[in-house]
Amino acid sequence: MDTSSFSxxxxxxxxxxESYNRTLLRAARDMAPETLSITIFDLDDVPLYNADVExxxxxxxxxxxxxxxxxxxGMLIATPEYNHGVPAVTKNAIDWLxxxxxxxxxxxxxxxIMGASPGSTGTARAQSQLRPSLDAVNALCMPQPQLLMARxxxxxxxxxxxxxxxxxxxxxxxxxxxxxxARVQ
Numbered sequence: 001m002d003t004s005s006f007s008x009x010x011x012x013x014x015x016x017x018e019s020y021n022r023t024l025l026r027a028a029r030d031m032a033p034e035t036l037s038i039t040i041f042d043l044d045d046v047p048l049y050n051a052d053v054e055x056x057x058x059x060x061x062x063x064x065x066x067x068x069x070x071x072x073x074g075m076l077i078a079t080p081e082y083n084h085g086v087p088a089v090t091k092n093a094i095d096w097l098x099x100x101x102x103x104x105x106x107x108x109x110x111x112x113i114m115g116a117s118p119g120s121t122g123t124a125r126a127q128s129q130l131r132p133s134l135d136a137v138n139a140l141c142m143p144q145p146q147l148l149m150a151r152x153x154x155x156x157x158x159x160x161x162x163x164x165x166x167x168x169x170x171x172x173x174x175x176x177x178x179x180x181x182a183r184v185q
Contacts, residue, residue, distance in 0.1 A: 006073035006181045008032075010040045013079040013090025018159055020116035020152035021078040024170075027161040028076060028114070031171055035178040038076060041068050048088075049095040062096050066105045069097055074110040074181045075139070081117050081126035090126070091133060098137040110181040111139045114147035114173065116156070122148030142180040147173045 010029060012022040029038040045061045047053065058066070069075060079090045097106040111134055115123025127146065134141045147170065149155060155163035161170070 004182060005035055005037065006178060007071065008036050008038045008074045008076050008177075008181075009069050009072040010038045010076040010078065011043055011090075011093055012040070013043070013077065013087050013093070015044055015089055019080065020118070020149070020156055021080050023156050023159055023161060024114060024116045024149060024152075025076070025078040026159075027167070028078070028170060028174060031167065032174050033171065033178060036174055039068065039072070041065055043089055043093055046089075046093060046096060049092055049099075054099055058099075065093070066097065069105040069109065072109070073185065074112070074177065075106070076177065077111065077113045077130070079113060079115045079123055079126050079130060081115060081119065081123040084125045086126040086129045086133075090130060094130075094133050094137065094139075104137060106134075107138050108184075109139050110142070110177075110184050112142040112173070112177040112180065114149070114170075116149035116152040118151060118153045120150050122150040124148050140180075140184045142177055145173055145176055 010025045012025045014021045032038050047059055080087050098104045113127045117123050131141055155166050
């Protein structure tokens, strides 16, 4: 195992401040092993992707997001699942990060997906739909393990991930992600 330390850009595909996925991402940042340093980028002000806007020049927040990813060794996505699918916020961030096509900041970036939902299948469908989009932009998505936190409302209390088995699994997931980054870099 590589003993390097990696910087990771974390994004949550939810705009709600106390969403389960923002909480999960903050827990990942706070519980990350010494081999990972996770910086969270807030997607609240990222506009919907529009080629006309892009042609006029990237909005400052999109330039900041792109620069943050370029400065990172990997990307961690915490995605909710809305109506059995990937939310627009998550997909929109991927769309902006895939621009411009020949110089996309997401190209060959080691990436891991996790998600939290009150439903019984966690974010399985959203993650399944997100993987082809990440493949299309040549992100290097970690195939396993998967973190599909079901019944999030029972595992998060007052903005804190309290479920011990989920906390333990999150640490294993993050260690696997550090190994993935080392392997594909």
